[in-house]
Amino acid sequence: MKGPGLFSDIGRNAKDLLTKDYTCDREVTLSTVTASGVGITSTALEKGGLCYLDMSSEYKHKNTLISVKVDTESNISTTLTLLKALPSTKLAISVKLPDCNARKISTAFKVSEALPYRKLAVSVKLPDDPLKLKLQYFHENATFATVVCMKPSPAIEFSGTVGAKGVSFGAECRYDTARGKFRKYRAAIGMTSKYYHAAFILADRGDTIKVYGLYHFDKKQKASAVVELTRKLSKNENTLTVGGLYTVDAQTTVKARLNNTGNLAALLRLEVKPRSHLMISGEFDMKALDRPPKIGLALALVP
Template identity: 40%
Template sequence: MSTRGPALFSAIGKKATDLLNRDYNTDQKINITTYTETGLALNSGLANNGGLSSGDIAAQYKYKNVALDVKADTQSNVSTMLTVTDILPSTKTIASIKLPDYKSGKLEVQYLHEHASFTTAVGLNESPAVDFSATIGTPAIAFGAEASFLTGSRVFSKYNAGVSFTQHDSTASVILADKGDSLRASYVHQLSRLNGGAVVGEVNRKFSTNENTLTVGGSYVVDPETVVKARLNNHGNLGALLQHQLTPKSSLTLSAAFDTKALERHPNFGLALSLKP
């Protein structure tokens, strides 16, 4: 698919969200991935959260421009996703369903153009929800909007709008979400003094409750195999993690969460081990 134009609407603000939330966890997780000579990837995962254990097994098969993903978990859910790239130039088609919910089927089409990108997703049931989004602009500046329409009740369940600005070492975005009830602004800046790390700031404003949440964070590259991250918001929630690459594809992540306004409480710790050949 072409990447010369603006990204999809879902990419607006994603860099800040990933830096502030990705890899933070308070569970104990292990994921093991293996590959066969035919190109089949098998992944098994096990997690423990507060004494409750869960697991899943997933398989992915790729052939030319087609990818098939199947995942089953210990709650008897089976998710299937078929992705086909470039049926038409610059398009990606995704068909998915999660069993035993037969009404969860969805068909999505993504289209990336030099100056615009579009997505349309339709539920495969009697009264489907129709999701659509669009962005216009360039890789440096993009304006976008998304909405979800419920055909059964004939109402919009969601509509959001956003704008993003991207330079070689920084990204800023503003998103008006929750039908205009919330505003999220974020800024990410890469710093060479952090060995390729970054600093991030995000402000969330909830108009109906007059509530503001300010979160700041950053990452620091200790060495080519080790990264540390931290985040703190104005409610006193502090998080930190250390991620070490055991091999080029395998990693160990240790994370912790603290409530700085209630230090008498025990902090929460998480561990995630990902093993790939």
């Protein structure tokens, strides 16, 4: 897709470096593909003293994709996706059991390029859930997106971005037609290049200011530094978070973050074999060193 990207893309690189993959849970994921082409993924998660187990499978035959997922609560979700059901279209139908007695069938219809530079998605859950319509427009110097939710109270979300040569300006708002008021609006400015990403975001009706900065020290982006500054005007509060990432080699990556409240988090990512990795994360309060640190472990294996 062409254009400066969606409004949600402004500042995303910096936010991902500060938040992505940090976890204090224990998780093991095992993925494999059978000789017949059936992909099977099993996930075991320990969170808050509780254990969760999910198992999903996926099978693709020509233009048909079938996905089945079973979770700890014995819920079964089945999704049938028809790729290229019509030119430039994608049709998905999903059913969740045991809620089938409610006759709720979730369907999604996506037209990826019905017209040049456009992406259209329609989703509806039967019989009583809201109809949702998504439309995205991409062009060389502008991007526009809208979401219309018909029930229970019609609401329309708009977002637009304009820009060129690494500079983008964007705005987002939500209009409640039932009350005739704007419920949410944000504005942002983003700048990006090979070596840096910067963003200024005005949110919460102008009450919150967020500033992001991400700098890469080399062309291959092996070492990076990031900073996030948040100011809440109504409370006169500031939050500063700094972080960094360093790629030791092709198999090892480390990153860390620290904020002004003394919360320190670190992450070690090891590639144990191609497409399989181990992530060890830790978090502790530097102002309360007597408390034990939180440790997270995630293992993803692909035979």
